[in-house]
Amino acid sequence: MRCPFCGAEDSSVLDSRPVEEGYAIRRRRQCIQCSRRFTTYERRETSTLLSVIKKDGSREPFDREKILSGLLRAIVKRPVTRERLEQLVNDVEMELLSSGESEVPAARIGEFVLKRLRDVDQVAYVRFASVYREFETPDEFVKELEKLQPSKSEEKSE
Numbered sequence: 001m002r003c004p005f006c007g008a009e010d011s012s013v014l015d016s017r018p019v020e021e022g023y024a025i026r027r028r029r030q031c032i033q034c035s036r037r038f039t040t041y042e043r044r045e046t047s048t049l050l051s052v053i054k055k056d057g058s059r060e061p062f063d064r065e066k067i068l069s070g071l072l073r074a075i076v077k078r079p080v081t082r083e084r085l086e087q088l089v090n091d092v093e094m095e096l097l098s099s100g101e102s103e104v105p106a107a108r109i110g111e112f113v114l115k116r117l118r119d120v121d122q123v124a125y126v127r128f129a130s131v132y133r134e135f136e137t138p139d140e141f142v143k144e145l146e147k148l149q150p151s152k153s154e155e156k157s158e
Contacts, residue, residue, distance in 0.1 A: 008033035051103045064089050074128040080121050088116045
């Protein structure tokens with residue numbers, strides 16, 4: 001593993017432990033050359049198992065980091081931890097892999113993410129939905145917000 005600070009090719013592993021419910025391994029490393037410490041994560045490679053069918057019909061390998069990146073933008077200044085987002089991405093990835101399909105439309109992945117994000121943080125949900133669903137008018141925001149409001153029958157039963 002190349003050191004991110006000095007570029008040396010050798011480092012020693014100080015500590016390893018399973019994270020993300022055993023779906024990844026966190027390794028704490030120390031560079032042999034500059035002695036600085038850094039953390040790496042090992043995950044199974046899903047890009048060889050799963051392809052994403054984009055809106056334009058093109059295909060690309062599944063990349064969990066793209067989902068995580070979008071989620072991180074959606075939670076800016078929100079009380080949601082990165083660990084919670086990592087778990088959300090793990091859940092989506094596991095659902096996709098367990099479906100048995102080797103190619104999944106990007107739209108289905110987005111809906112899986114939205115379904116879970118709604119329960120995590122409603123503001124982040126609306127932010128993510130606005131980009132994912134490409135809102136162009138304020139009315140589209142209002143419609144999405146109305147979906148989050150409990151219906152009149154739900155309010156009466158409480």
